[in-house]
Amino acid sequence: MTTQPVYLRIADDLRRQIVDGRLAAGDKVPSRHELAREYEVSDRVAVQAVRLLVTEGYLEARPGSGTYVRQRPTVRRMMRSWYRESRGGSPFRADMEEQSRAGTWTSSSTTEKATPTVAERLNITEDDAVMCTQYVFRADDEPVMLSTSWEPLALTRGTAIMMPEQGPHAGQGVVARMRAIGLDIATAEEVLTARAILANEAELLHEPLGSIVMVVRRTYTGEQGPVETADIVVPVDRYELAYITPVE
Amino acid sequence: MTTQPVYLRIADDLRRQIVDGRLAAGDKVPSRHELAREYEVSDRVAVQAVRLLVTEGYLEARPGSGTYVRQRPTVRRMMRSWYRESRGGSPFRADMEEQSRAGTWTSSSTTEKATPTVAERLNITEDDAVMCTQYVFRADDEPVMLSTSWEPLALTRGTAIMMPEQGPHAGQGVVARMRAIGLDIATAEEVLTARAILANEAELLHEPLGSIVMVVRRTYTGEQGPVETADIVVPVDRYELAYITPVE
DNA sequence: TCGAATTTGTGCGTATGTATC
DNA sequence: GGATACATACGCACAAATTCG
Numbered sequence: 001m002t003t004q005p006v007y008l009r010i011a012d013d014l015r016r017q018i019v020d021g022r023l024a025a026g027d028k029v030p031s032r033h034e035l036a037r038e039y040e041v042s043d044r045v046a047v048q049a050v051r052l053l054v055t056e057g058y059l060e061a062r063p064g065s066g067t068y069v070r071q072r073p074t075v076r077r078m079m080r081s082w083y084r085e086s087r088g089g090s091p092f093r094a095d096m097e098e099q100s101r102a103g104t105w106t107s108s109s110t111t112e113k114a115t116p117t118v119a120e121r122l123n124i125t126e127d128d129a130v131m132c133t134q135y136v137f138r139a140d141d142e143p144v145m146l147s148t149s150w151e152p153l154a155l156t157r158g159t160a161i162m163m164p165e166q167g168p169h170a171g172q173g174v175v176a177r178m179r180a181i182g183l184d185i186a187t188a189e190e191v192l193t194a195r196a197i198l199a200n201e202a203e204l205l206h207e208p209l210g211s212i213v214m215v216v217r218r219t220y221t222g223e224q225g226p227v228e229t230a231d232i233v234v235p236v237d238r239y240e241l242a243y244i245t246p247v248e
Numbered sequence: 249m250t251t252q253p254v255y256l257r258i259a260d261d262l263r264r265q266i267v268d269g270r271l272a273a274g275d276k277v278p279s280r281h282e283l284a285r286e287y288e289v290s291d292r293v294a295v296q297a298v299r300l301l302v303t304e305g306y307l308e309a310r311p312g313s314g315t316y317v318r319q320r321p322t323v324r325r326m327m328r329s330w331y332r333e334s335r336g337g338s339p340f341r342a343d344m345e346e347q348s349r350a351g352t353w354t355s356s357s358t359t360e361k362a363t364p365t366v367a368e369r370l371n372i373t374e375d376d377a378v379m380c381t382q383y384v385f386r387a388d389d390e391p392v393m394l395s396t397s398w399e400p401l402a403l404t405r406g407t408a409i410m411m412p413e414q415g416p417h418a419g420q421g422v423v424a425r426m427r428a429i430g431l432d433i434a435t436a437e438e439v440l441t442a443r444a445i446l447a448n449e450a451e452l453l454h455e456p457l458g459s460i461v462m463v464v465r466r467t468y469t470g471e472q473g474p475v476e477t478a479d480i481v482v483p484v485d486r487y488e489l490a491y492i493t494p495v496e
Numbered sequence: 497t498c499g500a501a502t503t504t505g506t507g508c509g510t511a512t513g514t515a516t517c
Numbered sequence: 518g519g520a521t522a523c524a525t526a527c528g529c530a531c532a533a534a535t536t537c538g
Contacts, residue, residue, distance in 0.1 A: 005506060031522060042508050047523085055303070056444060063523045064516030077439065081493065175495055185495045191325065192489045194442035194460050196304070212442050212460055220495070241440045243491050245329065247423055247433045247468070253525060279503055290527045295504085311504045312534030 006041055010049035018058050018069055029059060029067045055210050057237075070208075073238050080190060080216070081244040090173050092137055092145075101139040107165045109133040111153060118150045121219055121229040129153040133164045136204055143205050144238050149174075149230035155183065174220055174228045183222050191217040197235065205235055212236045258287055258297035266306050266317055277307060277315045303458030305485065318456070321486050328438060328464070329492045339421050340385055340393075349387040355413045357381040359401060366398045369467055369477040377401040381412045384452055391453050392486050397422075397478035403431065422468055422476045431470050439465040445483065453483055460484045 004012075017023040030038065035046035050067055053059040060070040078095055087094045096103030113127040122130070130150045137145040149164065156162045161169050161177040169177045175185050194214045197207055207213075216232040234241065252260075265271040278286060283294035298315055301307040308318040326343055335342045344351030361375040370378070378398045385393040397412065404410045409417050409425045417425045423433045442462045450457050464480040482489065 007506080033522085044508065045506085048506090050523095061523060062516075063514065064521070066516090066522065075441070080491070188493050188495050190491045190493075192440060192462065192491070193323070194462050194484045196460070212444070214440065214442050214462070236442045243328070243438045243440070243493075245436050245438075245491075245493070247436050255525080281503085290529095292528080293526065295506095296525090298504095309504060310535080312502075313536075314503060 006039070007045050007048040007052070010035065010039055010041070010046065011052045014049065014053055015056075015058060018053075023069050025069050025071045027069045029069065031066060057208070057211060060208065075237070076239055077242050078234070078239045079244075080241050089176075090171050092173075093171075096139050099139070102141075103137065103139060104141070105135050105137045107133050107135045109163055109165065114150070114152075118229065121217070122150060122152050122226045124152050124154070129157075131156060131162065131164065144235070146201060146204060146233040147230050149228060151228045152226075155227060156181065178220070178222065178227050183224075183227055185220045185222050185227060187221050189219045189221065192241070193217075194236070201233055205233075207235050207237065214241065216241070254287070254289055255293045255296040255300070258283065258289070258294065259300045262297065262301055263304075263306060266301075271317050273317050273319045275317045277317065279314060302456065305456055305459050308456065323485070324487055325490050326482070326487045327492070328489050337421065337424075338419050341419075344387050347387070350389075351385065351387060352389070353383050353385045355381050355383045357411055357413065362398070362400075366477065369465070370398060370400050370474045372400050372402070377405075379404060379410065379412065392483070394449060394452060394481040395478050397476060399476045400474075403475060404429065426468070426470065426475050431472075431475055433468045433470050433475060435469050437467045437469065440489070441465075442484070449481055453481075455483050455485065462487075462489065464489070 014023070014029065023029065029035075029050070032043050032046040032050060035049070036043040039046070050059060050061070054061055054067075058070060059067050061067045076099055079098075084091050084094075090103070092105065093103040110132050111129055112132045114122065114124055114130045116126050118130060119126045119128065124130075129152075131153055133149045133151075135145075135147040135149070136143050137147065151164070153162070159181045160167045161180055163170075164174075164177065165171065169180045178185055192214060194212055197205070197211050197213050201213065202208065202211070212235070214234045214236055216234065217229070218232060219226050219229040221227065262271070262277065271277065277283075277298070280291050280294040280298060283289075283297070284291045287294070298307060298309070302309055302315075305320075306318060307315050309315045324347055327346075332339050332343075338351070340353065341351040358380050359377055360380045362370065362372055362378045364374050366378060367374045367376065372378075377400075379401055381397045381399075383395040383397070384391050385395065399412070401410070407429045408415045409428055411418075412425065413419065417428045426433055440462060442460055445453070445455055445457065445459050445461050447457065449455070449461065450459070460483070462482045462484055464482065465477070466480060467474050467477040469475065
């Protein structure tokens with residue numbers, strides 16, 4: 001066995017104290033000078049250990065104040081199964097109601113030309129016009145989820161639902177809106193991946209840089225092909241995603 | 249606007265060169281002495297910048313040799329929809345065959361007492377006996393996925409399928425195995441989250457520390473309740489997970 | 497086979513700036 | 518304003534791994 005670097009030993013030590021509960025959320029961790037004295041190393045080594053745990057999300061450093069065990073938000077569950085869309089109204093608001101939280105959101109829409117990626121997902125031609133809408137979803141006023149959606153203007157131009165969040169069908173979800181103009185959605189494809197949070201997302205979601213988000217690439221498809229696609233960004237700190245499917 | 253730290257500027261610079269393709273996979277990155285001279289900073293700052301990109305998975309450091317742009321595995325898709333189990337045989341092998349890859353795995357089983365978490369997921373009592381099986385799944389001999397599965401021994405003890413990977417039903421998947429002893433599985437629940445990779449997982453999967461994995465907490469449930477639950481660990485570098493569900 | 501040069505990983509000590517209390 | 522604590526930066530040192538003549 002090779003001997004471990006000192007900074008990893010210190011980090012392991014602190015990490016164990018946190019997962020064991022000897023250090024609770026909000027507790028202050030010894031300052032780096034104290035750690036350096038405690039473990040008889042230079043302060044630089046203590047800094048290295050602490051910084052590792054900060055990037056791992058265990059600790060939170062507040063300049064001028066100290067380093068604290070990070071408060072982990074409670075993880076809630078978001079249903080993404082087949083019956084999600086069958087409840088009527090906004091799927092997000094229904095999700096929130098099941099948790100006794102108030103689901104709200106803000107959005108802004110612009111028309112754009114389809115990027116190559118979006119064009120491929122919507123099965124349209126590059127530079128075809130699309131309606132791009134950015135959402136910030138909130139639960140009890142706390143931002144919890146981001147979404148960017150694209151709809152081909154070839155389908156919606158001139159209809160009552162062209163602007164997703166205006167008109168008589170605003171806030172009812174994509175399936176209901178599309179049905180209003182005679183487009184029945186048959187399937188939802190959700191492709192999942194995860195990555196580090198981006199700077200602008202971190203700001204919008206009040207998450208620390210370095211935290212991890214899941215990205216759901218969702219595409220709704222009707223008889224004639226895709227009618228909407230969206231990138232949904234969910235911090236893993238706040239939500240886990242649940243898919244329940246029948247087997248046979 | 250606050251001025252960015254130098255090490256972040258250097259990291260941004262290198263990252264951009266990589267995503268732009270000016271630095272290709274396998275290319276050698278300037279050594280820290282060269283970087284330090286180039287950017288007129290101390291070597292420690294160059295080290296810090298490079299280490300950031302290593303944890304982000306862009307670079308790979310080989311002591312004594314140099315630092316290289318990491319070969320990114322191509323992201324493949326893994327279907328996790330309703331028909332996954334309906335294809336017969338091993339779901340994993342079927343997934344791999346669709347990609348023209350050879351799906352193999354190794355496993356080892358032990359009997360254990362249920363931890364509180366596992367007991368809750370299987371709806372059994374803490375310390376009830378379970379069969380715990382660890383899997384390493386490979387595609388063309390390259391490890392791509394880990395799984396730990398638990399089955400209540402109360403259901404399988406004394407049957408031909410007690411050992412998941414031995415006997416006449418080995419390698420056929422949970423649904424087929426359970427059916428062999430008269431247990432029909434009705435639903436699959438998959439709860440998804442993501443986190444940083446753990447050290448032992450990184451070693452098994454040949455992934456760098458700091459890379460991100462998705463964790464699928466899957467539970468198969470029959471008429472009488474849960475019959476199997478598993479934690480499936482998938483590096484986001486290698487796979488995205490696809491769920492296709494009918495709407496309405 | 498051996499040794500020298502290179503490169504990374506880790507470590508020490510110090511200094512400056514800035515945020516918090 | 519002063520004390521404290523974190524963030525960043527400089528420069529150097531040594532061990533271990535690798536490369537190459």
